[in-house]
Amino acid sequence: MTRLLPSDDDRPVLVLGPNPTPNGGMHLGHIAGPYLAGDVYARYQRARGRKVIFTSETDDSQTYVVASAGREGITPEELCKRSTALIQEALSAIGISIDGFGPFDQTYRATVLQYFGALHAAGVFRLKTVRLPYLERTGEFMVEGLIEGDCPVCLTTSRGGLCETCCHPNNFDQLIDPHSTINPDDKLTYREATIMVLPLEEYREQLTEYHDRLAEHRRPHIRQMLAELLSRPLQDIPITFPLKWGIDPQFPEVPGQVLNAWLELIPAGMFTTSYAAAKLGRDTVPGELWRRSENLRIVHFLGFDNAYYFCLPHIAMLMAHGDKYVWPESIINNEFYELESSKFSTSKGHVLTPQELLEEVPRDVARLYLALTAPEYQRSTFSRTGLDKMAEERLVGPWNQLAGILAKAVANAGGDAKLPVSAGGRQRVQLMLDRFDLGYEMPTFNLNRSADTVLIQIDRLRRLAVKLDGTSPEDEPEAWGDLFCQVKALLALASPLLIDLVDAARGAGVFDELPEAGPLVAGAFDLTEVTAFAPPLLAAAG
Template identity: 50%
Template structure:
């Protein structure tokens, strides 16, 4: 992920439109993708950061059933809530594109091309069936055939392995657990993943060092087994109608929509800033050489890491392939998984209504579940952000204000030593952004605050170069923090502070003031809480 003018497409896992985003969601792909996108933009790279709602998922059906509302209404209200939350968090997307006729046309064209190229195969499979409907994904619950844990259909959230068709043990209907489940044969279209084994092996061998260990371990486990057929069509009623004569009345399997869906959302996002393209897949075409990066959770490694990769490979060399999948673990709430059904959660929107979003972004970055499960609590947010961020940051801001008041209007010279110290900080933070690792970046920023606050407090009206070096290092710190602390960064940028990460350190710098951070007073007189 080197700097330069190469375009980048950053994709966050498509949220299911069956509810809003809680803090666990936000601490995963959405904040990480946003920070990485902002970092790339600060280095001068053209970036599109995008996602779209996953309206075809069966979890829309199950949630709508539980709430007693039509699925269409649930999709609409959930999409509005998700978009409000992304905006409130400062996520740098153009918005959520409409799931309209152009969307459905894009999805169908993607699979029609595979059908015409002979990539799809007819298979007769056994499918679970209850109450007049075939069961799949969220419509089905049972026991994972790999880890023997509880699992929905399609993929196990715990171990990450897929369980297609009749593989789930002890299957039960989610909508009616008491209904007897039988199996019926159906002929569907599939994409045989095994036919792409050689290309997959070479792909992962070239990128193994760039994946986080847990996700790559799952990929190795999957490649050590016969690779499954990817369902492309399915006998269902909720989703995009399959356009193939061999499978009348079937839908496109919801999980295969992701690739054409995010191609469409990339096209739509580019159009919002005035970029026009004749086809929705234009930005993903291989000849443009975009850097493609996915952000998602461990439970989506099979889908985003393998299934979707094969869908791209099946188009030959038409599309760019992802350079890395950034996979996070689960973010827990006071020692337990976030759970909507148990009301054990904190909605992101509720937290942002009580806590300045720079503090929320910093705390989620510092405690992000990058390599193992981590834990969120309101008490920890209050204590950690106060001690590690707000107090030293504001001490630095106050000391710098006093220094700037006596610095005069003329630019201050900087020394070679000061420029080198600023470059070292930027280089250290750059390594964290390019891994990417929010935890490393947030920790580095917090670790440098105390030292700069002490230097600013000890500064006098003496050597102008010493003052220039101080402002230069603070500017470097602010530029490094800008992708996370977006509000203080915007305030500083509006005041004329250069927050770019592309140019060499200047020989002189104007004095400036550092915006202060607002404090958080949450969990005492507010409604933010954990659990029921």
């Protein structure tokens, strides 16, 4: 074998996860989409020996924080602090390998202000007088997460600014019959306000060319959304709002206003990239690693409900900076994940957190099942019955039978033995590597397929082991060598998903024959012989 995998793009990779809003903890619906996908992709890139930065941080400026804090009767600052701890705990519990979870601190704010300030100085923004919902009782404008009504495009219930269902914007006074999300009985009126906006229509040609060029790196739902939005004039994007909560950009034309929190997320990514890089041993100025000279490829994982901002306004603002920054290459969305076929609902108590699930289910079982059922192209659901059935029939049971047969073979051979690997065995390993690469790599990345491929290969190798059971490596050295080599390859290929099993295998020396840079670097499985080993077992779900 001269080739390891079909994809050979060894550029450094920046993996961006969504910035969670700190208005509560995380449930499995959050984890099963972009966070697990980002983690699996980042782990695979590391296994390929590539330089990776995987990063995120909380989105403290969101009005959703204000609304949630108002309903709880606490300050937004208190809610952010409590929620950030819960979010980090959930990510750590399920094994999301973020290299640096950035703090919402003064360096963050300075990065955001510098990013927006450069565009303001260049005359990118425009002043515009608009009508906004207004609460007479408190004398406050009500926008974004502070209001709710009917979407003017698909008519479903929507918060202000953006509909989570159709992903169309509903800026200014477009929401139908809006009401307060803090106190629905409050009567809203409308008042005019002069704010800063981004004239998105001016970037139509650039945006169209950009997305057309990278169409294979967009899933069908995003491509549909882009086609819908680009078939009509693009709306002006509010850059500032007359609110109290948020970052004051100090634009003299709109004193006392704050930045639209949705638009902070690219400079937030620049800040967290620098923060995470420092954790990995490279000190940089925020934004430096996003410069084109760094030749990073950016992969962005997000829910479909966030896709509008990341596909249009955010890209337009990067374009407005000229050729200074690299633009995201892959924008990979997911749909909604449900709990037992009903929407996750904190208010109704219909939630399941990673911490709660892991009290009863081993982490590898949870991760594999979440990947298998992740809502990649349509809504999907978590089922505890389904998880238990998958674990017993497809994962834990078959793997432990396979591991038991291999352990017996090692014992019968009197310890670790060197076994030959045939050309046919190496060819089968190459086919495994190629197959997994389709699910792990861009633009064909797919959690469902990757998880299913793990299960398919476990069963295939279990059946091979059953056929060899009763013979010894001394009697059938090549057949056993081929089997051990394929199991070793499967462990390496399952490493982005079955993290605890693979850590146990690594600790037992299973990967000692492979390059230190990563078990899947080029040439790693050009093995003519393999050392027999007893694989670790998987724990069953409780």
